[in-house]
Amino acid sequence: xxxxxxxxxxxxxxGLFSPTQLLLGxxxxxxxxxxxxxxxxxxxxxxxxxxxxxxxVKYKVPINLLKAVSYNExxxxxxxxxxxxxxxxxxxxxxxxxxxxxxxxxxxxxxxxNVSALHTLQKASKLTGISAQKLKTSSKANIEGGxxxxxxxxxxxxxxxxxxxxxxxxxxxxxxxxxxxxxxDFFAANVYKILAKGVKKNGVTISAQKVNALKDEAVxxxxxxxxxxxxxxxxxxEWVAALYKEFDDQGDYGNYDLADRPNDMKINYIVIHNTExxxxxxxxxxxxxxxxxxxYVVSSVEGTVAEMVRPQNVAxxxxxxxxxxxxxxxxxxxxxxxxxxxxxxxxxxxxxxLVKYLAAKYNIPLDRQHIIGHDNVPGLTPTxxxxxxxxxxxxxxxxxxxxxxxxxxxxxxxDSSSNIITITPNEKTxxxxxxxxxxxxxxxxxxxxxxxxxxxxxxxxxxxDLISDKDFSTGQIGTxxxxxxxxxxxxxxxxxxxxxxxxxxxxxxxGQNAWFYNPDNSNSTNATGKLVTVKGSKSIPxxxxxxxxxxxxxxxxxxxxxxxxLYQMEPRQKYVYGGTVTxxxxxxxxxxxxxxxxxxxxxxxxxxxxxxxxxxxKASDANIIQ
Numbered sequence: 001x002x003x004x005x006x007x008x009x010x011x012x013x014x015g016l017f018s019p020t021q022l023l024l025g026x027x028x029x030x031x032x033x034x035x036x037x038x039x040x041x042x043x044x045x046x047x048x049x050x051x052x053x054x055x056x057v058k059y060k061v062p063i064n065l066l067k068a069v070s071y072n073e074x075x076x077x078x079x080x081x082x083x084x085x086x087x088x089x090x091x092x093x094x095x096x097x098x099x100x101x102x103x104x105x106x107x108x109x110x111x112x113x114n115v116s117a118l119h120t121l122q123k124a125s126k127l128t129g130i131s132a133q134k135l136k137t138s139s140k141a142n143i144e145g146g147x148x149x150x151x152x153x154x155x156x157x158x159x160x161x162x163x164x165x166x167x168x169x170x171x172x173x174x175x176x177x178x179x180x181x182x183x184x185d186f187f188a189a190n191v192y193k194i195l196a197k198g199v200k201k202n203g204v205t206i207s208a209q210k211v212n213a214l215k216d217e218a219v220x221x222x223x224x225x226x227x228x229x230x231x232x233x234x235x236x237x238e239w240v241a242a243l244y245k246e247f248d249d250q251g252d253y254g255n256y257d258l259a260d261r262p263n264d265m266k267i268n269y270i271v272i273h274n275t276e277x278x279x280x281x282x283x284x285x286x287x288x289x290x291x292x293x294x295x296y297v298v299s300s301v302e303g304t305v306a307e308m309v310r311p312q313n314v315a316x317x318x319x320x321x322x323x324x325x326x327x328x329x330x331x332x333x334x335x336x337x338x339x340x341x342x343x344x345x346x347x348x349x350x351x352x353x354l355v356k357y358l359a360a361k362y363n364i365p366l367d368r369q370h371i372i373g374h375d376n377v378p379g380l381t382p383t384x385x386x387x388x389x390x391x392x393x394x395x396x397x398x399x400x401x402x403x404x405x406x407x408x409x410x411x412x413x414x415d416s417s418s419n420i421i422t423i424t425p426n427e428k429t430x431x432x433x434x435x436x437x438x439x440x441x442x443x444x445x446x447x448x449x450x451x452x453x454x455x456x457x458x459x460x461x462x463x464x465d466l467i468s469d470k471d472f473s474t475g476q477i478g479t480x481x482x483x484x485x486x487x488x489x490x491x492x493x494x495x496x497x498x499x500x501x502x503x504x505x506x507x508x509x510x511g512q513n514a515w516f517y518n519p520d521n522s523n524s525t526n527a528t529g530k531l532v533t534v535k536g537s538k539s540i541p542x543x544x545x546x547x548x549x550x551x552x553x554x555x556x557x558x559x560x561x562x563x564x565x566l567y568q569m570e571p572r573q574k575y576v577y578g579g580t581v582t583x584x585x586x587x588x589x590x591x592x593x594x595x596x597x598x599x600x601x602x603x604x605x606x607x608x609x610x611x612x613x614x615x616x617x618k619a620s621d622a623n624i625i626q
Contacts, residue, residue: 048076048091048204051140055147060161061154065168066147067206068194069175072187073345075400076202080447081137085334085341086301087118089136092146093344094121095177095301096132120177124149150175165195166212176302176346183236183302190349229307232357235350242286242293242308242315246590255286255293257314257586258593259325265586265598267311267362268579269327270355271318273374274343274392279333283308292316294329296354300343303350311358313593314586318377319388322545325586328358336393337441337482342450343396352404359405366407368398368492369578369607369614375485376493378544378613381564385471385544388613390483394439394451398491399427409492414526420576421497421505423489423516425454425523435462435517440480453488454523455480456514460504467514469611471566485612489516493609496531496574508573510611530577532606532622534569540621541565542610548583548601556599558587567610569617577624578607578614 052070056063070076073093083089087097097118124145125132134141151161153171160167169188176187198208231237246253261267275282279299286293286308293315297306309315317329332351334343355371364370373392379385402409410424431437431448437455439446456478457464466478469486473479478487489495495507503519518524534540547553547563569575583601604619 048139048143048202051143052204054140055144058144059147059151061147061150062163062165062168064195064206064209065165065172065191066143066150067204068191068199069150069172070143070146071194071199071201071204071206072191072349075345076204077342078139078142079342083341084300084344085338086344086346088301088344089121090142090145091139092142092149094124094135094142094145094149095119096121096136120149121145123152127152146175165192165209178236178302178304180236180302180304182234183304186234186236186303186350187346189234230311231305231307232353235305235353235357236303237296237305237307237354240283240287240297240306240308243288243290245289247289251590253590254289254291254316256309256316257588258591259312259314259586259588259597260593260595261312261314262362264593264595265325265584266581267326267328267364268370268581269323270358270364270371271323271327271329271374271377272351272372272392272396273317273329273331273389274334274336274396275331276335276391277333279304279306282331282333294331296328297331298333298347298351298354300333300347303344303346305350305354311362314588318374319384320377320380320544321586322380322547323377325584328362330354332392334392336391336395337446338393338395338450343392348397348401348404352401356405365579366402366405367578368409368490368494369576369609371402371405372614373490376490376613378566378610378615379471380544382471382566385566385613390485394446394453394482394488396452397427397450398452399424402492410525412525413528418526418528419497419574420494420527420529420531421507421524422527423454423491423493423495423523424525425452425491427452427491430454430523437462438480439482441482446482453490454516454518456487456489456507456509456516457504458512458515460501460506460515462517464515467509467512469510486510487514488612489514490612493612494527494529494576495609496576508575511567511570511573531574531625532577532608532617533574533625534571535621535623537571539568539570540617542567542569542608543605543616543618544613546581546583546603546605546607546616547585548599549603552599552601553585556585556587558585558599561585566615569610569622574625575608575610578609580619581605581607581616 052063052067056066070091074091076091078090088095095118121132121135127148128144130141135145150171153174157170172188172191173184176184178184192211196211199206229237229239243255282297283306293309294317295309295311295315311328314324315329318324335341359366375390379388409422428449431451456467458467466487468476468478472486499506504515505518506513506515544566550562553561583603585599587597587599605616606619606622608615
């Protein structure tokens with residue numbers, strides 16, 4: 001059943017969602033917007049406050065409402081004038097897809113339909129008289145464009161330009177550009193939650209205030225969303241079935257397996273992916289005979305969600321059959337090498353709401369050993385380890401994502417004597433060009449700001465070589481390439497602290513002693529927990545699964561599956577404990593979800609954070625220490 005261990009992130013097109021969502025299929029990775037000479041707007045926080053104030057007065061929009069819409073779209077980040085994966089620019093996320101170059105699965109460009117929802121920047125330009133180029137690159141102009149749009153929507157609804165934020169709910173729904181009532185309501189509800197809570201970020205303040213939004217349900221009473229979905233109330237989720245079909249009479253089928261989780265197998269993980277293509281293309285891929293699927297797919301512009309495989313069933317997404325059997329896979333429309341692109345706030349909020357719901361329902365811990373990226377999933381063999389995926393990549397904002405989950409991973413739990421640390425770099429300052437650090441894509445420099453990791457060196461100092469991995473690297477030195485996961489420790493991961501040398505911290509990492517730059521502990525937080533170490537004086541095997549012994553598999557007529565070590569853990573090394581699991585193997589068959597399909601072993605395994613990826617060691621080989 002090796003086909004079950006793979007789940008590619010490439011997709012094709014098929015119109016299954018609303019017209020606006022269909023257009024997302026054309027908003028694909030552009031070639032860094034060639035020829036667009038963008039001068040980043042480095043507006044200070046105080047000037048942003050002045051810009052919001054000026055635009056609010058000019059267009060008679062409540063200033064806190066304007067700020068809340070901006071925060072909900074971009075977190076007050078202009079992203080240096082470059083577009084999101086949804087074609088949005090600036091702190092108000094004004095959309096313009098005219099400069100984007102779509103590339104389908106056949107590498108042929110497709111014409112982007114001229115629909116207003118994807119060209120709010122042009123509408124803002126007409127309303128303000130400001131050029132489209134300036135709206136993209138100037139935060140002041142961009143804020144004016146957003147204010148003008150809000151005022152236009154309010155007037156189009158025959159409503160006064162009131163100072164009462166509660167009277168603007170319908171206009172905020174229109175600002176979402178969604179033709180789905182549930183998605184528009186979800187967007188507006190998030191804006192009003194921001195108003196009620198208040199925000200201080202990047203020097204901009206939204207004062208908390210009493211919110212009693214006057215919903216005008218007459219604006220849009222239709223809904224395309226089905227109630228037959230598994231997700232939190234209010235989240236725009238639609239059921240779009242992945243293909244489940246027998247392809248021949250030899251037992252070949254796809255694209256997922258029937259199961260009865262969590263009754264037959266516990267769901268231990270939620271795996272975060274990105275599609276590397278459009279939302280609609282992903283839906284099409286999972287609906288055609290491709291041996292790949294995901295339980296959910298999240299779109300970029302609206303944050304709409306397609307549920308494609310019920311959580312009780314096993315989607316083929318992680319490239320590791322054991323992890324597939326024990327996880328829920330969530331795909332996100334976007335690109336791991338974002339460069340000039342960025343994941344949208346609508347996507348983050350929808351995804352976090354879904355994960356929080358699923359984690360509570362299936363008792364999945366909200367930590368980085370259980371809410372993992374595809375890049376944290378191990379291979380089943382050394383050969384597979386080399387080929388494992390690396391999405392959602394170096395620019396997925398794990399810090400913000402866990403904030404949305406209600407978990408602050410930067411909150412220290414231990415004192416200065418703690419021997420466990422959490423990697424908690426500030427995405428704006430964790431990498432520095434002065435040190436010679438960079439992130440590259442086939443040698444081309446990508447932005448440093450927004451990256452989610454710290455580099456790991458062989459010795460304390462920027463002149464030292466980066467570490468490498470025997471099952472990934474072709475040489476003995478790591479690289480700065482975006483997909484080289486071997487020398488990167490990512491936000492939220494935890495490791496055993498070995499030592500300190502000035503501004504440098506030493507950790508056990510993948511069988512090596514690795515150093516990362518950590519002045520005044522700015523890139524780490526003390527933590528508490530348990531460590532796993534070798535029992536005895538000999539090295540022990542480290543696995544990418546918690547499979548039963550070969551003898552048990554053979555007894556149950558499972559052949560071709562052999563628990564294969566990826567690495568060896570040496571005595572005195574320590575790795576952070578992530579839980580104990582009892583061995584099992586999901587021996588799936590078409591059109592069957594019998595409990596007999598799960599083969600239970602007798603071995604217990606400890607999960608550990610071994611390197612960039614999680615791993616497992618047999619409990620009989622190891623000790624747990626405080």
